[in-house]
Amino acid sequence: MKPIRLDKYLADMGAGTRSEVKNFVRKGLIRVNGETVKSPELKVDADRDIVEYNGRCVGYADFEYYMLNKPAGCVSATRDNVSETVLELIVDKKRKDLFPAGRLDKDTEGLLFITNDGDLAHRLLSPRHHVEKTYFALIDGIVTEEDRALFKEGVDIGEKELTLPADLKILTSGIQSEIELTITEGKFHQVKRMFEAVGKTVTYLKRVSMGGIALDPGLRPGEYRKLTEEELEILRSQDSADIQRRIEC
Numbered sequence: 542m543k544p545i546r547l548d549k550y551l552a553d554m555g556a557g558t559r560s561e562v563k564n565f566v567r568k569g570l571i572r573v574n575g576e577t578v579k580s581p582e583l584k585v586d587a588d589r590d591i592v593e594y595n596g597r598c599v600g601y602a603d604f605e606y607y608m609l610n611k612p613a614g615c616v617s618a619t620r621d622n623v624s625e626t627v628l629e630l631i632v633d634k635k636r637k638d639l640f641p642a643g644r645l646d647k648d649t650e651g652l653l654f655i656t657n658d659g660d661l662a663h664r665l666l667s668p669r670h671h672v673e674k675t676y677f678a679l680i681d682g683i684v685t686e687e688d689r690a691l692f693k694e695g696v697d698i699g700e701k702e703l704t705l706p707a708d709l710k711i712l713t714s715g716i717q718s719e720i721e722l723t724i725t726e727g728k729f730h731q732v733k734r735m736f737e738a739v740g741k742t743v744t745y746l747k748r749v750s751m752g753g754i755a756l757d758p759g760l761r762p763g764e765y766r767k768l769t770e771e772e773l774e775i776l777r778s779q780d781s782a783d784i785q786r787r788i789e790c
Contacts, residue, residue, distance in 0.1 A: 542603060544584035547571065547592070550601055555637040556594050570595045602635045606773060607655040608754070612762035617644035617653060630763055631655055642666065643727060643751075651676070651748035652756040654776075655765070661776060665752055671705070671725035675750040676732050682741035684711050684718040691739065692722070698734040707735070717744070752776050 548562040551571070556562060563581045565571050571578045572593040573585055585592060587601035609627060611617070616624045619640050627641050628634075642654040642662040656662060665672050688709060695703030705726050712719040718741075722732055733743045749756050753775045757766060768776075 542587055544586055545601075546581070547573065547578060547583045547585055548581035550585055550587065550592060551594060551599060553637070554599050554601060554635050556599060565594065600635070604658045605634060605636050605639060605656060606658065606661075606768040607631055607634075607639075607765045608757060608760070608768055608772075609653045609655055609765040610756060610760040610762050611645050611650055611653045613648050613650050615763075616647050617641045627653060627655060631765060645748060646730065646733075646746070649746045649748065650762055651746075652751050652754070653748070654751070654768070661773075665776065666727065668726055672752045673723055673725055673750070674727065674748060674752075675721060675723040677747045677749050678720050678722065678732060678736075678743050679745035680718040680720055680736055680741050681716075681744050682718065682736075683716070684709070684714050684720055684741065686711075688739050688741075692735065696735045696738045698728065698731070698738050700728065704728070704731065704735060721749070 547566075548559045551557065551562045551565075552559050557565065559581070562571070566578055566581045569577050571581075573583065574591050587603075592599045592601070609630060611627055614624065615630065616626050618626050619628055620626060624647065628639055631639065636657045638657045639655050640657065640662070642656055642665050645651065645653055654662075654665065664670060689711060692704075692707045692709040695706060697703055705724070707725070708723040710721040710723075712721060722735070724731060728734070732746060736743050754768075754772050760766065
C-alpha cells in the first residue's frame with residue numbers, strides 16, 4: 542500500500558486522535574524502526590516499517606473482517622446509550638472504524654459480519670445482489686405446506702410489493718414448529734412479518750448463514766473470530782443471478 546502519514550496510521554489503529562498523536566510525538570513516545578520520531582507528518586510504509594507507541598508495536602490493518610455470533614440483548618450498532626453494542630464484543634480489534642455489515646434485531650441471535658470494508662458491506666446488503674440469508678426459527682403455530690408454497694410465491698407484509706421468493710424448510714411441525722427460512726432481501730423485521738402474515742408468531746430467531754458462509758458452530762453467543770481468506774473470497778465472488786435461480790428451483 543502507499544506510504545501513510547504517521548498520525549493517520551496511529552489514529553486509524555486507535556492509538557488516539559491525530560491531535561493526541563501529535564502530542565505523543567512531542568513527548569517522544571513514538572518510534573519508527575527503532576528511532577524516536579520528531580514529526581507526526583512522517584510517511585511510513587505499513588508493510589515494512591515498524592511503528593511503536595510507548596514501547597508497544599502497532600501493526601497496521603487496512604481492513605478487518607470478523608464473524609460474530611451475536612447474542613440476544615445486544616444491538617447491531619456502533620454505539621448505544623442504553624444497550625451493549627456488537628462492536629463492544631470485538632475486544633482485540635485494531636481499527637476504530639468497524640461497523641456491523643447489516644443488522645439483527647436486539648432479540649435475534651446468530652451470524653453477523655463486522656468490518657470496515659464499505660465495498661464488501663455494500664455487496665452483501667445491496668438489494669440488487671439478492672444475497673442469501675438463512676434463519677432458524679421457532680414458530681408458535683403449525684407451519685404447513687401451504688405456508689411453504691406461499692413463501693415461495695411471495696408474501697404480502699404490508700408493503701408495495703410482495704416479498705421475493707423465499708425457501709421455507711419445515712423441520713418439525715406442531716404447536717411449536719421448527720423451520721429454516723432463506724430470504725434474499727432484508728426488509729425491516731422481515732422474517733417475523735412474513736410469519737405474522739400467515740397468522741403465526743416467531744418466538745426465537747437465529748441467523749445461521751449469510752452469503753454462502755455458515756455460522757461457525759464453535760462460536761458461542763458473544764464469541765467471534767476473524768474471517769478466513771477462503772470465506773472472504775466466497776463473499777466477494779457471489780453470483781447473485783445464480784443465487785436467485787437456486788431459490789426459484
